[in-house]
Amino acid sequence: MKSHIEIQLIEKSKIDSVDFNNLPFGSVFSDHMLEIDFKDGAWQTPIIKPYSPITLDPSAKIFHYGQSIFEGMKAYKDAEGKMMLFRPLENCRRLNKSAERLVIPQIPEDVFMDGLKKLLEVDSDWIPTNEGSSLYIRPFMFATGNGFHASPANAYKLVICTAPSGAYFAGKVKVLIEEKYARAANGGVGFAKAGGNYAAQFYPTQLAIEKGYNQVIWTDDNSHQFIEEAGAMNIFVRINDTLITSPTSDRILDGITRKSILQIAEDAGIKTEVRKISVGEVVEAAKNGNLKEMFGAGTAAVISPIAGFGYQENDYDLPELENPFASQLKKKITDIQTNKVEDPYGWRVFL
Template identity: 70%
Template sequence: MVNNIPVEKAKTSKIHNVDFDNLAFGTTYTDHMLVSDFNDGEWSAPKIIPYQPVTLEPSSKIFHYGQSIFEGLKAYKDEQGSVWLFRPMENFKRLNKSAKRLAIPELPESHFIDGLTALLRLEQDWVPQNPGSSLYVRPFMFASGTGFHASPADKYKFIIALAPSGAYFSGKVKVLIEEKYSRAANGGVGYAKAGGNYAGQFYPTQLAAEKGYQQVIWTDDNNHEFIEEAGAMNVFVRINDTLITAPTNDRILDGITRKSILDIAKDEGIDTEVRKVSVKEVVDAAKNGSLKEMFGAGTAAVVSPIAAFGYKDVDYELPELGDSYASKLKKRITDIQYNRAEDKFGWRYKVV
């Protein structure tokens, strides 16, 4: 038992076969995972079992109607060997927000927080201490109930799996402002972390990659007039000395890194604006030299600087800055995450 959660230990550990100095992102998995099932109107008590395949019937509704949501957060190990999470309650709240939108039963807080804490205490040796590395945490829920009729399932599964990972991105990226495809629409599920949102992004991103871009800047679904997100991240634009990001709505994910950047920027005395940002404003700023920075923000990369963007067959290079907002804000966040600096916001959560 860990935190009163039953544990079925793996017979052997894989940890000795892992090269922690050369970790890809999210492709190596720890020895155990946490599971809970929704049956007969309630979630079962969570338990920890060896990491293993999940068996589902072909008629399971996840395959037919896409009731699938997930979260992403990280566990960090400081120089003393303590393990920390960053704002996990925000992930829990957003998971249930996504669940409600996709007609999935909401999860009890104890299943998420206590279950995650127990799993991380068991797997604490898997949290890397290498610079830039962390233990990626993937909580997810999906419909396991069966039936071909188009309706919510009667059974669901909740799992937390862990993956020691290196840095998500290295270097700056070149992005394409999307003029045809949309990530999400008004009244849709863009604000939820639904699996289908990401499936719909892959094809336009492939088209952009064929043109030499690493990511897509998504625009609104009506006229493709306003920028909204950068790939799977929120996007920030710096015009002169003002940092601007789009407001959250039905189409835009309420990113935890996004919120943290806004709070830290204000603490640093950086002018911030949360408002619509038109493509025309960004292009005009690039032309007249007032566009200083663009970067994506999300759990995996924290901050991903944008080196250039393309729009209507024209590429616009961004300047190289010695003291960029992107680097300053990323350092502030990662110093909090790795327990290297004061956490005046109360965001760190100690696991062990």
């Protein structure tokens, strides 16, 4: 049964002021947003309303104890104007997995999906049709309950905002393998999309930028001898013709793009391995010419190729390949996402 959704439409759209040919990532926002409050032990009626500020009491627990989680997903239009999402239930389930870890109430899947679909229906004109563009979707949940006591809140809010966006990254990036700081630890919240995970990344990333790199390759918290993620993305390493990625754990996000890449690569006859990858193995492969590719994988960029990496004051460049796995896999995924090819996996969800 469809959820009842209250709809408050904007008086005048701002869409005519947007240059859809020059869209920055995630900084132009659509007309409406979805809000659902949790209070008195239950989720309340979803409301679609004009995009606007959120007012909170200064004692709201989000400000003090960081109960905040989010997701990232995209909507697309094909050449005929059909609207679609890519594996949206995976995002909803991961949001609820994050919610459980941070003691935030889980959102029923039907409520989430009904609200999201209705929001996209209301703002359908905001879904770009330009090549490489999409409507970025940001669901997030946070504590609104008041009080300075260090305990879970008694009230929460789910918001879904959307932003028509161009490509996330332009070109290849140069990364620094981190030797001191850690993104996450065993038993922690690294597997969750908790806001604090990303806040803690900013400082070491800024240090890397000051050294001339674009991003950080995170290593394990204990020995710093195994690579785990690339910035805010999962990481893939190609040694000879084998594509390798780290196994998910308490420290590593179960990326939807990551598992899509593994499935598509295997079906394309590319050998894949899910195992620990030591820094020493990567450095040695770079020295002897067996390291062919490294790339990050995530919703925003889909695949972001890495041009080179730094480690212990040494820089290593990756070769320029004629038909890299990164390009092949990105095309296969984006073609499925935009309805240019058949979807043998049932990942595409039409609205």
